[in-house]
Amino acid sequence: MYKNKNCGEPNSLDEGTEIIVAGWVNRRRDHGNLIFIDLRDKSGVLQVVFNPEVSSDAHGLASDLRSEWVVQIKGKIVKRISGAENDSISTGSIELQASEIKILNKSKTPPFEISNEIEIDDQTRLAYRFIDLRRPKMQKLFTLRHKITKLIWDYLSDRDFTHIETPILLKSTPEGARDYVVPSRIHPGKFYALPQSPQQLKQILMVSGFDRYFQIARCFRDEDLRADRQPEHTQLDLEMSFVHQDDVMVLVEGLYKHITHEILGDNFKQNDRDFLRLSYKESMERFGTDKPDLRFEMELVTVSEELKNTESNVFNNVLNQQGVIRGIVAPGAGDYDRRKTDEIIDLAKSSGASGLVYISLSKDFDSMENLTDENYKSPLKKFLTLNIVKELAIKMSARPGDLILLVADQENKVNTVLSNLRNFLGEKLNLYDKKEIIFAWVYDFPLFEWDEDLKKWEPAHHVFSSPKEEHLDFLKSDPGKVHADLFDLVCNGMEMGSGSIRIHDPNIQKKVFSIIGYEEDEIDDRFGQLIKSFSYGAPPHGGMGLGLDRFVATLAGEKAIREVIAFPKTQSAQDPLFDSPNKISDQQLEELFINLDLPDEEEA
RNA sequence: GGUCCCGUGGUGUAGCGGCCUAACACGCCUCCCUGUCAAGGAGGAGAUCGGCAGUUCGAAUCUGCUCGGGAUCGCCA
Numbered sequence: 065m066y067k068n069k070n071c072g073e074p075n076s077l078d079e080g081t082e083i084i085v086a087g088w089v090n091r092r093r094d095h096g097n098l099i100f101i102d103l104r105d106k107s108g109v110l111q112v113v114f115n116p117e118v119s120s121d122a123h124g125l126a127s128d129l130r131s132e133w134v135v136q137i138k139g140k141i142v143k144r145i146s147g148a149e150n151d152s153i154s155t156g157s158i159e160l161q162a163s164e165i166k167i168l169n170k171s172k173t174p175p176f177e178i179s180n181e182i183e184i185d186d187q188t189r190l191a192y193r194f195i196d197l198r199r200p201k202m203q204k205l206f207t208l209r210h211k212i213t214k215l216i217w218d219y220l221s222d223r224d225f226t227h228i229e230t231p232i233l234l235k236s237t238p239e240g241a242r243d244y245v246v247p248s249r250i251h252p253g254k255f256y257a258l259p260q261s262p263q264q265l266k267q268i269l270m271v272s273g274f275d276r277y278f279q280i281a282r283c284f285r286d287e288d289l290r291a292d293r294q295p296e297h298t299q300l301d302l303e304m305s306f307v308h309q310d311d312v313m314v315l316v317e318g319l320y321k322h323i324t325h326e327i328l329g330d331n332f333k334q335n336d337r338d339f340l341r342l343s344y345k346e347s348m349e350r351f352g353t354d355k356p357d358l359r360f361e362m363e364l365v366t367v368s369e370e371l372k373n374t375e376s377n378v379f380n381n382v383l384n385q386q387g388v389i390r391g392i393v394a395p396g397a398g399d400y401d402r403r404k405t406d407e408i409i410d411l412a413k414s415s416g417a418s419g420l421v422y423i424s425l426s427k428d429f430d431s432m433e434n435l436t437d438e439n440y441k442s443p444l445k446k447f448l449t450l451n452i453v454k455e456l457a458i459k460m461s462a463r464p465g466d467l468i469l470l471v472a473d474q475e476n477k478v479n480t481v482l483s484n485l486r487n488f489l490g491e492k493l494n495l496y497d498k499k500e501i502i503f504a505w506v507y508d509f510p511l512f513e514w515d516e517d518l519k520k521w522e523p524a525h526h527v528f529s530s531p532k533e534e535h536l537d538f539l540k541s542d543p544g545k546v547h548a549d550l551f552d553l554v555c556n557g558m559e560m561g562s563g564s565i566r567i568h569d570p571n572i573q574k575k576v577f578s579i580i581g582y583e584e585d586e587i588d589d590r591f592g593q594l595i596k597s598f599s600y601g602a603p604p605h606g607g608m609g610l611g612l613d614r615f616v617a618t619l620a621g622e623k624a625i626r627e628v629i630a631f632p633k634t635q636s637a638q639d640p641l642f643d644s645p646n647k648i649s650d651q652q653l654e655e656l657f658i659n660l661d662l663p664d665e666e667e668a
Numbered sequence: 669g670g671u672c673c674c675g676u677g678g679u680g681u682a683g684c685g686g687c688c689u690a691a692c693a694c695g696c697c698u699c700c701c702u703g704u705c706a707a708g709g710a711g712g713a714g715a716u717c718g719g720c721a722g723u724u725c726g727a728a729u730c731u732g733c734u735c736g737g738g739a740u741c742g743c744c745a
Contacts, residue, residue, distance in 0.1 A: 093703090093705060095704065098702035148704075148705085150705060173696060182679070185680095185738090187736075241744055634737070636736080
């Protein structure tokens, strides 16, 4: 070893001992005759003093040191002189009196400082990711990620789960997301596809009798990127045999509580409570979304009834077309000026609303009963009479000084818009503690959704979820009524994972496929292997797929999963460090029998 | 594919029609300095303002296109 102690370890108990450390020069403070070096490694920072009276050789070398040089230093741990202690580092009471130094490697001046405080452009960070990852904050994030995966491994291993790896080179089962594909050399013209998830494989493993499977699995989807979406993400994939929905939920809830508690300790207030369970219907009614942020109230209220007798075309047109009017109350936002209300309207429009009606309530009245004409303002004031506003405000539990926001449209659009507004305002108005983490289950999802564009039924989640037994009859008569044993784990307004009890009866599976409109040979091509396995004795089974990147990011308080992925891609799916994706040689193309036919602007 | 924000020395920002032959902080280089830890002091180098085209007597500053980054809608079984 090049060292017998880590930089962050020595303390006053080590005074007088000789140690060898190695690491990076974090900072140099050169006083001429006395030189201080902050030596950094993963464990922390240690101050090293070079005194020419202790070693003139070491001191001579130290005067050349620069940031990020890699050095090995031998010396004696000594107590710092009185008054020179530094409470901000773990080794602040002592320092290393250097007697020997060996320069292991020099470094160019890094493009940015290795420090936690600075904010650097993402592209620069990724192009120099090896330096970016040196920052203590990043090291902490990946240590955290490791800790979480270890907790998963331990927890599930203790409960008889077996980790099994499934292939990355698989087959395209096109549906939902676009596949990443890999050409086959041995089979000209044929392609593997990278799995969007190990779904079929884990179900086949259940058929094989493994009983309980899990995998920290990489999943690939060739879709547009977001702060919480990367082309490849990691999923905690698990599946269990002979279970009902509740068994899976209880297992996963135990796991997530355990991990969150291990990481956050007492800051995780939900630890001694069950995760809230909301039916899909309830979640949509109260929050307008199937992934509500439960850190704050601000629920949606339907006010179609209260507004059905206005003179306003905005409302009447919508109501005449079976639309709804729903609203939320932004507490204390009654004094928002034009600029702020415009911002809210813009957000509503960008979420798909044709418009947004607001009513600002002033603070200068005590209760809704005493509301007067002077106490409220609204662009639609001439239609919103005092009595209507009073009734509305009472129904919505608005208080003086609040801002009422109303959206009139078809129900699903209203819900999308209001849930986006709700999330926006929740953050803007500081309605919750940003450090808080609240999980919930949303269950009892419909199995199918009607796709208005394609005029056909689409799987609401995925095609393998089992219809509820009591709904089997609806499969033929009214697929929209079929609910499934399908459930999501949500946290702070994010979907953390999705699970279900799977279909294990090949006949029901075929029926579900046919409702979605798959042809017989198409089913065979995409799902033949699964159906085939089902005909050889498939146990009832169910499981979940849980986004690991999002979970780690949430526990770390990060918004973008890029922060918890060592080598992520930019929003245009590129890696600035490796410069991927990239061209391959003509020879490689030839071997694969691939001719490129690029659009003109791609030529160069 | 759409919408929005951003793009100025190595990094972060200021400047938003002529005062800019571009400012500040950090970093970098040289020298001084025995107790600093965001060390200090003195001096110095470094960007033509993402790119292209246009408007203008004059553009970092205005317009269009384009490239890149970010956010978001669509998309993501």
